[in-house]
Amino acid sequence: MTGLVVIVDWKDVCEQLLRKVPNTIYGVRIDMNWFKINFGGLDTESNEVEREQHTRAYIFMIIEGFLMPNKSQNFVHLRGLLKLVNFSEMGELS
Numbered sequence: 001m002t003g004l005v006v007i008v009d010w011k012d013v014c015e016q017l018l019r020k021v022p023n024t025i026y027g028v029r030i031d032m033n034w035f036k037i038n039f040g041g042l043d044t045e046s047n048e049v050e051r052e053q054h055t056r057a058y059i060f061m062i063i064e065g066f067l068m069p070n071k072s073q074n075f076v077h078l079r080g081l082l083k084l085v086n087f088s089e090m091g092e093l094s
Contacts, residue, residue: 010078017081018053029075035061056084 010028014021022034039057042050064076 008078008082013078013081017056017084019049020053025078026075028078030078032061032065032074032076035065056081059084 008028010025010030011021014025018039020038022030024031035057039054039061042054046054060076060080064080068080
């Protein structure tokens with residue numbers, strides 16, 4: 001038996017949450033370097049939406065890359081992005 005199974009189009013998730021879509025997604029994993037290259041910094045003229053996208057990417061990099069690393073070298077699971085949809089609910093996560 002399995003629990004709830006959700007089928008997700010990860011390119012759509014990236015487009016909706018980050019407004020950038022990686023060229024390659026390996027199943028449900030992505031190379032952390034893609035995040036570092038695309039969300040490495042913000043310019044001073046960024047708008048609120050861009051700041052939110054970079055914040056979401058940065059939080060994702062911290063959680064998946066540093067707090068919960070795995071043995072798959074530099075690849076991280078994209079499921080963590082689904083937890084970052086609504087920032088107002090972030091305080092309820094532990």
